Amino acid sequence: MQQNQPHDTWQLGTTELTSRLMLAIPEDAPLEHLGAILEAGAIESATIKISTDISAAKSDTYKVLREHGVHVLPNTVDAADADDAVRAAHHGAALVDRPWVKLILTQDPEYNVPNPAQLLRAAEQLVSDGFEVFPLISDDPGLAVELAQLGCAGLMPQGSPAGSGQGIANPLKFQLILDRVDVPVLAGAGIGTAADACQALEMGCTGVASAKVIFSAHDQKTAARSLADAVSAGHLAWRASHPQA
Template sequence: MEQNQPHDTWQLGTTNLTSRLMLAIPEDAPLEHLGAILEAGAIQSATIKVSTDIGAAASDTYEILQEHGVHVLPNTVDAADADDAVRAAHHGAALVDRPWVKLIITQDPEYNVPNPAHLLQAAERLVNDGFEVFPLIPDDPGLAVELARIGCAGLMPQGSPAGSGQGIANPLKFRLILDRVDVPVLAGAGIGTAADACQALEMGCAGVASAKVIFSADDQETAARALADAVSAGHLAWQAAQPLS
């Protein structure tokens, strides 16, 4: 698979990657062009929904991702509380044969607004179970620090509510999170354009997880290529701003 910036290696948990674009795949995404999207965006990681009832659609998606050598990060998007999330996380670990999870807990099915109290409970339980945990969180620096302290392997703050496409609504809060934690931070929701993705990386995010930019485009392969280029450009701009050693 062609890769962006082959010499720019980073870690998502214990996984070495060169692409900083994670594809968030909606449950109802058509699969006929998924392989071409993965190739066009040089995508190495993707997140898919899991639950206690892993349906045929998730299995078909997983099979395509496996064929393209993509690292699959299960997410718990339907979990309404900590117990739901922990159960779903263990089912996801069984599916991908690896204990890691994008932890999503919400009672808001439209925008996936996170539930901080249940996130903290579930994150601590899963970390104790040996999981690499990547919670989807609001842009809350205090919550971010606490989740990093618990032992989360990375954080995915929402730039804006999931699916809204409003970009990073409060850049200051993102900068505070980036300044106060020492784990990878990925913009986990709200990316609406390639420019939003570029902004996130230029601020210092390790990557972005995005669905809307690609799956809402008429030409999804070109959108994937453009998004990958924007992510690379944003990270390059961030590198250029760092003091020379």
């Protein structure tokens, strides 16, 4: 299957991409096969936790990502509150030389259930600071609209709690988000299978950010290829129903 179509690009903030699969890299992920994963999935973007250690920019993970031309989107997982997330975002911008961030704010370390009040406060500040902000949110259409109106460059709603692998648990609420905002929407958590990713794209998501499907697989390279194919198939199915898109 042809994974990418040259004429069919999209914008992650101000960055033009062809691949609609973003690799979410867990802290504890074994990375000896990272290069092969990136190549097999034709991956152009990845999100990774911001490190307070300046040497992180020289780590093997960053090195492999740079060598493969991958755009690195820092995330603020483990930030204690909005102020902490804003500080982390600025540090991440210095590491990757770009003011953008996947904004994660939660009081639930197991499933990363978002904290709406803290998200709104941090997003407003970061947008004011000139950041391209991509918040990880629950499947809450009202919150999605508020964040889009604040100027967030995109949204990453959870199909189901992070790491659960339960797919899109409430398709109606997810569809309401897609119908009510005009910024890119990436399924940001809960993708457990390639079929889940295909469903997200067929519903109209711009892309998918996934870790579990690939890093929990026995054959990570094949998992990356199958996930990329599923994302591509889902998007093609959506385009077939939206010929003017």
